[in-house]
Amino acid sequence: MSLLVTGSIGIDTVSSPLGQVDGVLGGSAVYFAFSAGLFSPVRLVGVVGDDFPQEFRDVITARGLDLTGLECRTGSKTFRWAGSYQGDMNEATTLQTDLNVLAEAGPRIPDVYKDSRFVFLANTHPTLQRDLLGQLDAPELVVCDTMNLWINTELDSLKETLSLVHGVVINDAEARALAQHKNLVIAGRRILEWGPSFVVIKKGEHGSMLVTRDTVAVLPAYPTIQVCDPTGAGDSFAGGMMGYLASQGDASEPHLRSALARGTICASFAIEGFSLDGISCCTTAQDVEKRLVEYRKVVEFE
Amino acid sequence: MSLLVTGSIGIDTVSSPLGQVDGVLGGSAVYFAFSAGLFSPVRLVGVVGDDFPQEFRDVITARGLDLTGLECRTGSKTFRWAGSYQGDMNEATTLQTDLNVLAEAGPRIPDVYKDSRFVFLANTHPTLQRDLLGQLDAPELVVCDTMNLWINTELDSLKETLSLVHGVVINDAEARALAQHKNLVIAGRRILEWGPSFVVIKKGEHGSMLVTRDTVAVLPAYPTIQVCDPTGAGDSFAGGMMGYLASQGDASEPHLRSALARGTICASFAIEGFSLDGISCCTTAQDVEKRLVEYRKVVEFE
Numbered sequence: 312m313s314l315l316v317t318g319s320i321g322i323d324t325v326s327s328p329l330g331q332v333d334g335v336l337g338g339s340a341v342y343f344a345f346s347a348g349l350f351s352p353v354r355l356v357g358v359v360g361d362d363f364p365q366e367f368r369d370v371i372t373a374r375g376l377d378l379t380g381l382e383c384r385t386g387s388k389t390f391r392w393a394g395s396y397q398g399d400m401n402e403a404t405t406l407q408t409d410l411n412v413l414a415e416a417g418p419r420i421p422d423v424y425k426d427s428r429f430v431f432l433a434n435t436h437p438t439l440q441r442d443l444l445g446q447l448d449a450p451e452l453v454v455c456d457t458m459n460l461w462i463n464t465e466l467d468s469l470k471e472t473l474s475l476v477h478g479v480v481i482n483d484a485e486a487r488a489l490a491q492h493k494n495l496v497i498a499g500r501r502i503l504e505w506g507p508s509f510v511v512i513k514k515g516e517h518g519s520m521l522v523t524r525d526t527v528a529v530l531p532a533y534p535t536i537q538v539c540d541p542t543g544a545g546d547s548f549a550g551g552m553m554g555y556l557a558s559q560g561d562a563s564e565p566h567l568r569s570a571l572a573r574g575t576i577c578a579s580f581a582i583e584g585f586s587l588d589g590i591s592c593c594t595t596a597q598d599v600e601k602r603l604v605e606y607r608k609v610v611e612f613e
Numbered sequence: 614m615s616l617l618v619t620g621s622i623g624i625d626t627v628s629s630p631l632g633q634v635d636g637v638l639g640g641s642a643v644y645f646a647f648s649a650g651l652f653s654p655v656r657l658v659g660v661v662g663d664d665f666p667q668e669f670r671d672v673i674t675a676r677g678l679d680l681t682g683l684e685c686r687t688g689s690k691t692f693r694w695a696g697s698y699q700g701d702m703n704e705a706t707t708l709q710t711d712l713n714v715l716a717e718a719g720p721r722i723p724d725v726y727k728d729s730r731f732v733f734l735a736n737t738h739p740t741l742q743r744d745l746l747g748q749l750d751a752p753e754l755v756v757c758d759t760m761n762l763w764i765n766t767e768l769d770s771l772k773e774t775l776s777l778v779h780g781v782v783i784n785d786a787e788a789r790a791l792a793q794h795k796n797l798v799i800a801g802r803r804i805l806e807w808g809p810s811f812v813v814i815k816k817g818e819h820g821s822m823l824v825t826r827d828t829v830a831v832l833p834a835y836p837t838i839q840v841c842d843p844t845g846a847g848d849s850f851a852g853g854m855m856g857y858l859a860s861q862g863d864a865s866e867p868h869l870r871s872a873l874a875r876g877t878i879c880a881s882f883a884i885e886g887f888s889l890d891g892i893s894c895c896t897t898a899q900d901v902e903k904r905l906v907e908y909r910k911v912v913e914f915e
Contacts (some may be wrong), residue, residue, distance in 0.1 A: 313617040321743070390765075398791075398795055399795045400795065475839070482641065487701075492704065493700055493701045493834070494838055494840060496836050496837075496838045497838050514819065516797075516822075517816065517819035517833075518819075518831075518833060520836065526910075527836045527911060528911055528912070528913070529820075529834075529836055529911050529912060530912070531625070531820060531831035531832065531833050532820075532832065534798050534822065534829045534831055535798075536796055536798045536799050538796060553687065561811070565915060568913065569914050569915045571914065572914045586770035608828075609829060609830055609831050610830070610831060610832065610912055611870065612830070612832065612870040612871050612873065612874045613867060613870070613871045
């Protein structure tokens with residue numbers, strides 16, 4: 312099933328207790344695509360400036376992703392983000408954000424991508440998310456992310472976007488802020504009232520939770536000891552999840568549960584290296600399934 | 614297999630967003646025993662003052678627990694604690710602690726309990742934990758809890774206690790403080806170097822983790838929507854875990870995993886009511902197994 316992702320493509324500078332990298336490839340859509348592409352072909356849509364290095368294009372194409380949807384805007388600069396992880400590394404301290412081209416008009420979806428059936432709208436202004444969605448012919452499954460900025464400043468617009476999507480993938484703090492409730496099951500259920508049929512709540516090192524109208528699933532994170540760079544963990548999770556769903560062709564509850572597990576494994580790879588180095592150690596869906604065997608042992612009990 | 618617990622027996626005052634209770638039965642040993650007793654007979658050892666209400670004795674005996682090990686010290690007052698839960702309710706704000714009788718000499722283990730084979734030393738001064746342990750003939754499995762106060766002020770004594778036990782049950786903040794590492798798997802492994810063969814790390818609403826020299830298990834919490842009073846959740850968890858182990862007669866790794874799951878369910882009951890009301894809704898091991906069926910569905914994936 313065709314899978315399209317729209318989101319940021321950026322240049323990151325990251326430091327953590329395990330080291331520092333400067334000017335590396337990043338962005339939600341890239342992290343998403345590197346994981347989703349393990350399961351299903353991915354249509355990557357985003358916009359960069361003319362400073363976007365050729366080597367980053369090469370890295371993306373070497374991953375088997377095509378660049379049809381990568382718009383390079385002359386005279387603009389690529390989105391840049393600098394952050395630092397300390398302590399339990401669950402949250403980054405943002406040191407600098409230069410929106411650059413992301414503050415301009417959003418990307419256009421290429422005509423050849425308009426028939427996409429599965430769609431992930433990574434975090435951006437909820438109005439832009441609807442604009443992007445409106446460019447598509449008849450998507451079957453639309454899932455979006457968001458962030459506290461829009462929850463705090465664009466709640467009405469965000470609710471309008473939520474009314475149009477089938478699923479939401481957000482982190483625990485966002486779910487609590489959006490639903491105005493500390494209990495994550497109750498928060499998830501409240502969010503469902505605005506339209507989506509499922510909510511996936513990412514809890515960082517504590518794993519993830521799926522909330523539908525009928526059921527709740529909770530999966531712990533894969534207990535990796537080498538947490539190098541958590542940047543993109545949530546997008547890698549969403550990518551593994553959506554890539555798996557696209558490979559199965561539907562988002563029924565059993566498939567959603569299986570998809571959460573694949574997202575969990577992709578996120579565990581992603582954080583084991585800086586930038587895309589972690590997830591790049593994983594080159595096929597079989598690599599994910601191999602770690603999934605270990606993961607099953609972790610959560611096993613009689 | 615005989616199971617003995619030593620710990621506090623107290624009178625609590627608790628407030629949470631769901632209400633307030635004043636002067637109710639509490640204490641680590643009581644919470645532990647109410648859960649452990651679902652699986653195995655429990656020998657409860659602790660000391661109270663002569664202000665300890667008869668009705669609390671009645672509640673304890675009505676649960677099928679005998680009072681042989683409950684020392685009532687004339688002229689002393691019972692331990693009292695007052696706390697409040699807000700926000701995500703993962704941690705209590707302590708409003709008042711009156712150690713009272715707990716600041717005096719520790720309890721004596723009755724002669725008829727000295728042959729106990731499975732032992733849980735709930736949190737107290739690590740030197741007192743060793744004193745209690747020294748009163749026992751030949752325990753087969755000794756597990757202890759501790760707290761940040763002893764990690765910060767009595768580290769050498771605590772390490773001496775750790776060198777004598779088979780297992781440790783502590784919360785995530787304590788594990789991180791004790792091992793001086795933020796990664797819980799690494800923290801768990803470091804604690805094993807001081808003697809225990811397993812460490813169970815309690816993560817509140819995020820579940821628990823078992824770390825042995827060879828393996829890691831991670832189980833999420835049961836996703837209850839009615840979090841009324843988290844007091845005693847950790848002791849209820851430890852009680853369910855140790856009670857199950859005692860019922861099985863050994864602490865091999867598969868049994869430890871199963872025990873974690875039972876502890877998870879006991880904790881989920883405990884937090885659904887104030888004081889012992891939550892766990893009291895659960896009167897047999899079958900009640901635990903019934904919710905365990907639901908729990909298996911929560912963590913299920915293909």
